[in-house]
Each structure stands twice: as C-alpha cells, then as structure tokens.
Amino acid sequence: MTRKLFELVGADPLRPFSPYCWRTRLALAHKGLDAETIPWRFTEKGAIAPYKSEKVPVLLDGDKAVVDSWDIANYLEDAYPDRPSLFGGEGGRASARFLNGWGDMVIIAGILPMIIADVVQRLGPEDQAYFRRTREARFNNRTLEEVSADRDSRVEGFRKTLDPLRLMLRSQPFVGGQSPNYGDYIMFSGFQWARGVSRFALVTEDDPVYDWRERMLDAHGGLARTLPESPL
Amino acid sequence: MTRKLFELVGADPLRPFSPYCWRTRLALAHKGLDAETIPWRFTEKGAIAPYKSEKVPVLLDGDKAVVDSWDIANYLEDAYPDRPSLFGGEGGRASARFLNGWGDMVIIAGILPMIIADVVQRLGPEDQAYFRRTREARFNNRTLEEVSADRDSRVEGFRKTLDPLRLMLRSQPFVGGQSPNYGDYIMFSGFQWARGVSRFALVTEDDPVYDWRERMLDAHGGLARTLPESPL
Numbered sequence: 001m002t003r004k005l006f007e008l009v010g011a012d013p014l015r016p017f018s019p020y021c022w023r024t025r026l027a028l029a030h031k032g033l034d035a036e037t038i039p040w041r042f043t044e045k046g047a048i049a050p051y052k053s054e055k056v057p058v059l060l061d062g063d064k065a066v067v068d069s070w071d072i073a074n075y076l077e078d079a080y081p082d083r084p085s086l087f088g089g090e091g092g093r094a095s096a097r098f099l100n101g102w103g104d105m106v107i108i109a110g111i112l113p114m115i116i117a118d119v120v121q122r123l124g125p126e127d128q129a130y131f132r133r134t135r136e137a138r139f140n141n142r143t144l145e146e147v148s149a150d151r152d153s154r155v156e157g158f159r160k161t162l163d164p165l166r167l168m169l170r171s172q173p174f175v176g177g178q179s180p181n182y183g184d185y186i187m188f189s190g191f192q193w194a195r196g197v198s199r200f201a202l203v204t205e206d207d208p209v210y211d212w213r214e215r216m217l218d219a220h221g222g223l224a225r226t227l228p229e230s231p232l
Numbered sequence: 233m234t235r236k237l238f239e240l241v242g243a244d245p246l247r248p249f250s251p252y253c254w255r256t257r258l259a260l261a262h263k264g265l266d267a268e269t270i271p272w273r274f275t276e277k278g279a280i281a282p283y284k285s286e287k288v289p290v291l292l293d294g295d296k297a298v299v300d301s302w303d304i305a306n307y308l309e310d311a312y313p314d315r316p317s318l319f320g321g322e323g324g325r326a327s328a329r330f331l332n333g334w335g336d337m338v339i340i341a342g343i344l345p346m347i348i349a350d351v352v353q354r355l356g357p358e359d360q361a362y363f364r365r366t367r368e369a370r371f372n373n374r375t376l377e378e379v380s381a382d383r384d385s386r387v388e389g390f391r392k393t394l395d396p397l398r399l400m401l402r403s404q405p406f407v408g409g410q411s412p413n414y415g416d417y418i419m420f421s422g423f424q425w426a427r428g429v430s431r432f433a434l435v436t437e438d439d440p441v442y443d444w445r446e447r448m449l450d451a452h453g454g455l456a457r458t459l460p461e462s463p464l
Contacts, residue, residue, distance in 0.1 A: 091320015094409035095327045101399035102334070167333035177326035 003028075003035035004060040006048055010122035010197075013039035015228060017122065017196040019108055019189035020069040022224070024057040026185040027073050029220035031083040035059065042127045070100055073182055086182040099175065099183045107190035110158045111202060113139070117148035118198035118230065151200060158202065162209050169208040173215060180219050188216040188224070196227045235260075235267040236292040238280055242354035242429075245271040247460060249354065249428040251340055251421035252301040254456070256289040258417040259305050261452035263315040267291065274359045302332055305414055318414040331407065331415045339422035342390045343434060345371070349380035350430035350462065383432060390434065394441050401440040405447060412451050420448040420456070428459045 005025065008018035016025070016037065028035050040047060040056050051058045053067040059075070066075045077086045077093065087093035116139075120131050132144060139147045165187065168175065175183035191213050194202055203210045217224045237257065240250035248257070248269065260267050272279060272288050283290050285299040291307070298307045309318045309325065319325035348371075352363050364376060371379045397419065400407065407415035423445050426434055435442045449456045 085323065088323015088326065089321020091317065091325070091408065091413055091415075092323020092327055094320065094404065094413070095324055095331060095407055095415045097403055097409075098331065098396060098400045098407055098415070099327060101396035105395045105399060163337045164330060164333035167337060168330040171329055172326065175327055175330055176323065177329075181323055181326070183323075183327045183330070 003033060003062075004038055005035040006038045006040040006056045006058040006060075008056050009039040009041060010119075010127060011124040012122070015122065015196055017119075017193050017227070018056060019193035020055075021057045022189040022192045023069040023182075023185045024059060024072050026188070026220065026223065027076055027086055027182060029223050030086055030181070030185070031076050031080050033076070033080065033083070035061075041124065043130050070097075088176065088181055092181070092183075096182055096186065099186050103186035103190060106161050107187055108193070110161055111190050111194050113147045114151040114154060114158065114202070115148065115194050115198040115200055117144045118200065118232075120144055121232070122197045122230070155200075155202065159204075159207070162203070165212070166208050169212055173212070180216060184216060184219075188213065191216075192224050192227065195229060197230050199230055199232060235265060235294075236270055237267040238270045238272040238288045238290040238292075240288050241271040241273060242351075242359060243356040244354070247354065247428055249351075249425050249459070250288060251425035252287075253289045254421040254424045255301040255414075255417045256291060256304050258420070258452065258455065259308055259318055259414060261455050262318055262413070262417070263308050263312050265308070265312065265315070267293075273356065275362050302329075320408065320413055324413070324415075328414055328418065331418050335418035335422060338393050339419055340425070342393055343422050343426050345379045346383040346386060346390065346434070347380065347426050347430040347432055349376040350432065350464075352376055353464070354429045354462070387432075387434065391436075391439070394435070397444070398440050401444055405444070412448060416448060416451075420445065423448075424456050424459065427461060429462050431462055431464055 005021070005028070007016035007021040007025070009016050016022070016039070038047075045054055048054070048056065048058050051065040051067055055068075057069055057072060059066045059072045061075075061079070066072045073086055074093070085092075087096055116135060120128055123131055136143060172178065174180045175187060191202065194200070203213070237253070237260070239248035239253040239257070241248050248254070248271070270279075277286055280286070280288065280290050283297040283299055287300075289301055289304060291298045291304050293307075293311070298304045305318055306325070317324075319328055348367060352360055355363055368375060404410065406412045407419060423434065426432070435445070
C-alpha cells in the first residue's frame with residue numbers, strides 16, 4: 001500500500017511550503033521512507049475531514065492515518081524502529097518536545113510577521129481570501145502588509161533570538177550532533193517555509209546559522225532544495 | 233579517594249549559589265555520587281589555578297580534575313555509564329548542547345540583570361569590590377543598582393521568553409520526560425541561583441514554570457531545597 005502525505009500548497013501544487021509538512025517530509029527521508037504527495041490547500045478542509053483534522057500534515061500509512069507533525073514523528077520512530085532513529089534515544093525524544101516548542105514559538109512565530117505578506121502572494125484566489133481573513137484577525141485586524149511593513153527593523157531582534165542555536169553551532173554542526181536529526185528538522189522547517197515563499201533575508205551570509213541552513217538544504221540528497229526558491 | 237567539588241559561595245560558605253555549580257551538583261546526585269564541597273570565592277583564583285581554570289565548577293574525582301559544567305556532565309556520563317543516564321542516549325546528549333546554550337543565553341542571561349544588585353549583597357567585602365568592578369564593566373559601567381532598577385518592567389519580557397518551556401510542560405512534567413535529566417538541571421540552575429540570592433519573583437505562582445521549579449526543588453530528596461532561600 002502506498003504511503004501518502006497531505007502537504008500544503010498554494011497556487012503552485014509543486015511548491016509545498018508548510019513548515020510542519022516539511023518536518024514530516026524530512027522525517028520520512030531520515031527513515032528512508034517515501035510518500036506520495038497529495039497537494040492540499042487551506043480551503044480544502046473536506047479532504048482531510050475523514051482523518052479528523054483541519055490541518056496538515058496528515059500521513060496515510062497503509063490503513064493508518066496520523067495527524068500533527070509531532071505525532072507523526074513519534075509514529076514513524078515507533079513504527080520503523082529498525083530505520084535510523086529520529087531522536088537518538090528516549091532522552092532525545094523527550095528533549096525534542098522542548099525543541100518543538102522553541103521551533104514553533106521562536107523560529108516560526110518569529111518569521112511569520114516578516115513573511116506573511118509574501119505568503120499570501122503564493123496562494124490561489126480562494127485561499128488568499130481565507131488566509132487574509134483568518135490571519136488578519138490574529139494580528140488585531142491589521143492588514144498582512146501592515147504586519148510585514150517593519151520587517152527590516154524587526155529582523156535584528158529575530159536574529160538575536162537565534163543565539164542559542166549559534167552557540168551550539170560552535171561545538172557541533174547539527175542539533176543531532178555530527179548528523180541531522182528531528183531537532184534539526186524542527187528548526188530548519190521554518191527557514192524552509194520562508195525560502196519557498198519569500199526572498200527576504202532572514203540571516204546574513206556570514207552567520208553560522210546560514211551555513212547550517214545550507215547543510216540542511218544538502219541533507220538527504222538535497223531534498224529541501226527540490227522546493228524552488230521563491231520567485232520574489 | 234574522596235570526590236571534591238569547588239563551589240562558588242559568598243560571605244556564607246553554606247550557600248553555594250553559582251548556577252553552573254548547581255548543574256554539576258544535581259548531575260552528581262542524578263548519578264548517585266557524592267562530593268565534598270570546597271567553598272570557593274570569586275577572588276580565590278589561586279585555589280583553582282592548578283587545574284587551569286579561573287572559574288568553577290571544578291570537579292576533582294580521584295586524580296582527575298574536570299573543569300566547566302558541560303564538560304563535567306559529559307565526564308560523569310562517560311565515567312559512570314552504569315549509573316542513571318544524564319542525557320538518555322546520544323541524541324539527548326547532542327540536543328542538550330542546544331539546551332545548554334538556551335539555558336545560558338535565555339535563562340541565566342535573562343535573570344542576571346534582575347538580580348545582580350542582590351548578588352553583590354551576598355558577597356564578602358573583597359568579593360564585592362571584584363564583582364562590582366568586573367560586572368559593571370560588562371554593563372557599560374552602569375552601577376549594579378542601575379542595571380537592576382527596571383526589573384519590575386523587565387520581568388514580563390523574561391517570562392515571555394519561557395514560553396517554549398511552558399508549552400513543553402503541557403505535555404510532560406520534565407525536559408527529561410517523566411523524570412528530570414540534565415536538560416532540567418541546565419534550565420533549573422538559573423532559578424536556583426536566583427533563589428539563593430534574591431527574593432525577587434521571577435515567575436508567578438500560577439505559572440506552570442513555577443510548578444516545575446517546585447518539582448525540581450523536590451528532586452533527589454529535596455537536594456536543591458538545602459540551599460536556604462535568600463533572606464532578602
């Protein structure tokens with residue numbers, strides 16, 4: 001039975017951009033597992049309703065449906081124990097729970113206001129209306145363009161929040177040590193999302209985080225590079 | 233041969249307060265190892281010079297001297313493999329490198345300006361002069377009292393930076409999962425340092441981080457509670 005993954009796309013079905021879907025896509029690659037993409041758009045709630053989810057990723061593995069990137073990572077780790085470990089043991093799995101929150105609250109939430117006006121440009125017309133309505137409500141009804149307007153000054157604060165990652169990179173090339181593991185996929189996913197929808201420079205080329213991102217783009221045969229860079 | 237640990241104290245030799253020394257003390261307890269305290273003060277550089285260190289903790293284990301809390305944790309993990317693991321496997325050890333940086337840059341560096349004027353009150357006269365001179369230089373020659381003056385407003389920002397820890401605590405009681413491991417000692421050490429030198433409330437009683445700190449105070453037979461709370 002073929003493995004299938006619902007992945008968020010916009011107008012271009014070949015450009016999956018959700019950071020959470022990228023966590024799963026990289027986790028699958030880490031385990032040496034493939035999965036057919038089912039392109040999914042924000043307004044296609046009906047397609048994933050049978051799996052009791054309103055969000056992607058949703059992984060279909062045989063007759064099993066697994067929802068939520070964290071739960072999928074744990075599912076893959078437990079269902080495929082003979083494949084390379086995503087966490088490197090139970091201590092790694094436990095602390096990845098913290099890394100997952102850091103990746104969500106510092107990286108993804110930090111990047112979001114800087115690229116949100118770019119995200120909407122990547123969507124089809126129906127999704128654009130949905131995205132504007134739901135996201136502008138979260139930002140006190142400011143337009144997405146207003147939210148992103150101060151990004152040139154905001155980016156300095158974002159770069160500063162990456163200091164713990166930068167400090168770690170003085171000692172080792174990946175969160176996982178000498179090779180990437182799920183902790184890297186958590187953190188990288190936000191950068192990969194941004195890369196697909198925006199040309200805004202989140203880090204400078206002389207930043208060790210930039211080099212780490214390059215290594216992550218190279219990982220698993222350059223899987224993340226298969227996402228075309230944003231055209232604007 | 234008796235194990236010995238140089239631990240930073242101020243005027244009261246029974247009040248070791250360095251967060252880095254607490255990381256080591258809790259790591260020793262986790263491994264079920266005891267170590268005699270050698271009280272050490274900022275100005276006693278000569279006492280640890282033979283071990284090629286200017287800072288504590290310094291652990292003496294038989295004829296081995298180990299310097300720096302991170303290196304000590306790794307030493308203990310490798311030298312006592314049959315004792316409970318500090319990291320829960322190699323993935324946990326690798327990601328603890330990131331946690332160590334987060335603990336240093338977000339927790340300890342976040343707390344420092346809020347309690348630095350209290351820290352100096354806990355020191356003997358000679359250490360007070362040393363501490364003021366070296367620390368005020370790091371804060372652009374502002375007095376320690378000036379640095380701490382805005383703590384009532386600053387603490388809100390600090391509490392916000394703990395969101396990733398708070399999010400994790402919705403899923404599990406410790407960074408280590410169901411029981412504490414070195415990731416918890418890294419993060420808790422900053423709170424323990426503050427507890428010994430200051431009465432300033434870093435978190436509110438309705439905060440899940442407060443409850444986690446209580447659990448950490450209870451860990452290993454209440455080891456961290458043996459540090460008397462700051463008298464002021």
